[in-house]
Amino acid sequence: MAKHRRRRRPPLTPILVAGATAGLSTALALGHATTATAATIPTATTVIGVGGWKDSTGERIPSKFQGALVLVPDRTYVGVLYPAQLPVDPSVAAGQAPLEEAVDAAERPVLIVGYSEGALVAERYKRALVAPDAPDADEGIAFMFIASPTVPNGGIYSRFPSLRIPGFTSTGAAAPSPYDETFVSLEYDLIADFPAYANPLSLANAALGFAYFHGDQGPDNVDLESAPQSVRVVTTDAGGTDTYVLIRAEQLPLLQPIRDLARVTGTTVVVEPFVGAVEPTLRLLVDMGYTDRDYRTVGVDEDADYQDADQPTRFSLITPPERIVETAKALPDALRDGAENFVDALPSTPTRETSPTRHQKQLAEDLRDEDPNGAGRATVKLRSGARNSTSRDENAPKTGPAARSEGQNQDQDQDQDPDGEKKRDPDPGDDSSAAAA
Numbered sequence: 486m487a488k489h490r491r492r493r494r495p496p497l498t499p500i501l502v503a504g505a506t507a508g509l510s511t512a513l514a515l516g517h518a519t520t521a522t523a524a525t526i527p528t529a530t531t532v533i534g535v536g537g538w539k540d541s542t543g544e545r546i547p548s549k550f551q552g553a554l555v556l557v558p559d560r561t562y563v564g565v566l567y568p569a570q571l572p573v574d575p576s577v578a579a580g581q582a583p584l585e586e587a588v589d590a591a592e593r594p595v596l597i598v599g600y601s602e603g604a605l606v607a608e609r610y611k612r613a614l615v616a617p618d619a620p621d622a623d624e625g626i627a628f629m630f631i632a633s634p635t636v637p638n639g640g641i642y643s644r645f646p647s648l649r650i651p652g653f654t655s656t657g658a659a660a661p662s663p664y665d666e667t668f669v670s671l672e673y674d675l676i677a678d679f680p681a682y683a684n685p686l687s688l689a690n691a692a693l694g695f696a697y698f699h700g701d702q703g704p705d706n707v708d709l710e711s712a713p714q715s716v717r718v719v720t721t722d723a724g725g726t727d728t729y730v731l732i733r734a735e736q737l738p739l740l741q742p743i744r745d746l747a748r749v750t751g752t753t754v755v756v757e758p759f760v761g762a763v764e765p766t767l768r769l770l771v772d773m774g775y776t777d778r779d780y781r782t783v784g785v786d787e788d789a790d791y792q793d794a795d796q797p798t799r800f801s802l803i804t805p806p807e808r809i810v811e812t813a814k815a816l817p818d819a820l821r822d823g824a825e826n827f828v829d830a831l832p833s834t835p836t837r838e839t840s841p842t843r844h845q846k847q848l849a850e851d852l853r854d855e856d857p858n859g860a861g862r863a864t865v866k867l868r869s870g871a872r873n874s875t876s877r878d879e880n881a882p883k884t885g886p887a888a889r890s891e892g893q894n895q896d897q898d899q900d901q902d903p904d905g906e907k908k909r910d911p912d913p914g915d916d917s918s919a920a921a922a
Contacts, residue, residue, distance in 0.1 A: 525709075526554060528594060530561065530592045531593075532554055532561070532562045533562075533563045533565060533587050533595060534562065534598045535584060535597070536565075536602075541566060541568060543564025543565050546598055546603075547562055548705045550669075550704060550705075550708070550709050553709060563587050565583050565603075567583050573653055574652050574654050575652070576602065577609055580606035580609075584606055588610075593623075593625030595626050596629060597610070598631065599631065601633070604630040604631060604633035608656065608659060609656075614664070615662045626664055627664060627666070627667075628664055628666045629667045631704050632671065632677045632704065633659070633677055634677065636678070637659060637798070638777070639670060639678040639679060639798075641675065641676050643799075644800040645800060646797075659727075661721045661722060662721070663724040665725055668794075669732065670729075671698040672698075672731055672732060673690055673693075673734050673737075673738050674691070674694050674698045674703070675694055675699065681798050682803065683800070684774030686770050687771050687772075687773070690771045693741065694734070694738040696738070698734070709730075715730070716791075731791050737771065739767065740763075743756065757830045758828075761823070761826030762826055763823060765819040765822040766816065768819075774804070776798060778791070779815075
C-alpha cells in the first residue's frame with residue numbers, strides 16, 4: 486500500500502446521462518451523527534439474502550465478507566428467488582413479493598441483506614413497510630445494503646434522482662425509516678461511490694472502480710474486522726440507526742491496469758516505484774471529485790472524513806472552490822509522500838556489516854566517562870552499536886577540518902597501547918625510568 490500521511494486532528498448533460506445509464510446496465514444487471522471504529526454485522530437469527538444481477542437464488546450472498554454473514558452458530562440463511570436480470574425495474578418489482586414472504590416466515594430477529602440490484606429490492610420492500618398505511622414497525626427486522634445505488638452520498642441513484650430511462654428509473658436516496666440499516670460500499674465503486682462533481686479523473690477512476698470492486702469478488706474478499714474503513718453512524722429523524730461503512734481502497738483503480746500489466750510482464754520491480762510516486766498526487770486529484778474524502782486518512786484516521794455520508798447529494802458539474810483550495814493545500818504532502826514511495830519501492834541492496842573501529846570504541850568509552858547517564862545527549866544508531874549525535878560518521882569523506890581532526894585522532898591512537906591505555910613519556914626524575922634506560 487502506498488504511503489499516506491498522518492492527518493493532524495484537527496441539470497444533466499446527455500453525455501453524463503448516457504454514461505450513467507451504461508454503468509447501471511452493466512452493474513445492476515437527516516439526523517444526529519456519531520462515529521464508530523469498525524463495521525459490525527447486526528445480530529440476527531435469520532439472514533435473508535437478495536442477490537445481485539444473475540444471482541436469482543441469492544446463493545452468492547453467503548460469500549460476502551469472507552462468509553461473516555452466515556458463519557455464526559444457530560444462524561439460518563434463506564435466499565430470495567426473483568429474476569435478478571435486466572432491465573432492472575421489472576426485476577426489482579418482481580422481487581418484492583418473494584422477499585416479503587420470506588420475512589413473514591422467518592424466525593426473528595431477521596437481517597435482510599441486499600447486494601447491488603438486490604439492494605434495490607430490499608429498499609423497495611423497506612419503503613412498503615414505512616408507507617402511511619403500513620402497520621407499526623417490526624422491531625425484529627434490520628437491513629444491510631451492499632454496493633447499493635441508493636447510498637445518500639455516493640449511490641448513483643442518489644447522484645441522479647431524476648434519471649428516467651426505460652427499464653432504469655432512479656428512486657433517489659434511501660428513504661429514512663425506523664429500522665436499523667447498514668450500508669457497506671467499496672470506495673470508488675461507480676454504483677455506490679459515484680463522484681459528486683464532474684472531475685474527469687474521478688469519473689474515470691470510478692469506472693475502473695466498478696470493474697475492480699463492484700463484482701462479487703469485491704465484497705467477498707473484504708474482512709470487515711481488519712479492512713481500512715470509514716464508519717459513520719446516524720440516528721435518523723424516523724427513529725432508526727443508519728450505519729454507513731466505506732471500505733477504503735488501498736490502491737487507485739486508475740493505476741491498477743498498469744500494475745496488472747507489470748505483474749504479467751514481470752516488471753513490477755521497475756514499474757512500482759514510478760506508480761507509487763504518482764499515486765498520492767493522483768489520488769488527491771481524484772478525491773477532489775468527492776465531498777468528504779481525504780486520502781491521508783486511509784489506514785490512519787478514516788473517521789476524520791466521510792462526514793457527509795447520510796446527506797443526499799446530487800451530481801454537480803461544478804467543483805466547489807473550497808475543494809480546489811483544500812486540494813492545493815494538500816499537494817505538498819502528496820508530492821512528499823510520492824517521493825517517499827519511490828524510494829521505498831526501489832530494490833534494496835544488502836550492505837556489509839562492519840564492526841566499530843578502535844577509535845569508535847574509545848570515543849564511546851570517553852563519552853560514557855564524561856557523561857555516564859548520557860544526560861543532554863541524543864544517541865543514534867550506527868551499523869553496529871550506537872554513537873552520540875555529536876560524533877562524526879566514520880565513513881563520510883574527510884575534508885578540511887575533518888581531515889585534520891582525523892589526523893589528530895590517529896596520532897592519539899598511536900600513543901595508546903593495545904589495551905587502550907595512554908602511553909606516558911619517561912620522567913627524567915623517575916628512578917625506575919632511569920634504571921630501565
